[in-house]
Amino acid sequence: MAAHQDGTMEIDGSSVTDMTDYISSERQLGRFLAHKPDPVIGLNCVSLCDVEQSTHRGVMVGMPNGRPAKRNPKASLACVRQISSFMERLAAGTV
Numbered sequence: 001m002a003a004h005q006d007g008t009m010e011i012d013g014s015s016v017t018d019m020t021d022y023i024s025s026e027r028q029l030g031r032f033l034a035h036k037p038d039p040v041i042g043l044n045c046v047s048l049c050d051v052e053q054s055t056h057r058g059v060m061v062g063m064p065n066g067r068p069a070k071r072n073p074k075a076s077l078a079c080v081r082q083i084s085s086f087m088e089r090l091a092a093g094t095v
Contacts, residue, residue: 021047022062029066042069 025047032043044066048059089095 021049025062033067040070040072043067 025045029043029045032045037043044063047062049062050059086095
């Protein structure tokens with residue numbers, strides 16, 4: 001891949017990307033929305049897939065448009081901070 005000064009990119013050689021996982025995540029999001037869950041709940045589906053090309057290997061993240069959550073005016077910021085602190089300690093292995 002070559003970058004140009006005007007901000008455009010040019011792909012060198014051939015590249016094939018399998019979009020199956022991305023399409024699957026779009027379909028899954030559609031299934032979630034078809035069940036008409038509470039509109040205050042945000043929804044999204046994410047797909048991860050290996051990408052292997054002649055010059056590199058990596059992971060592609062597919063994330064179709066989701067639905068944002070609505071703010072709950074009764075939510076306690078202190079409670080959210082306690083949950084965040086617990087999750088950080090859990091991830092660090094100190095719980």
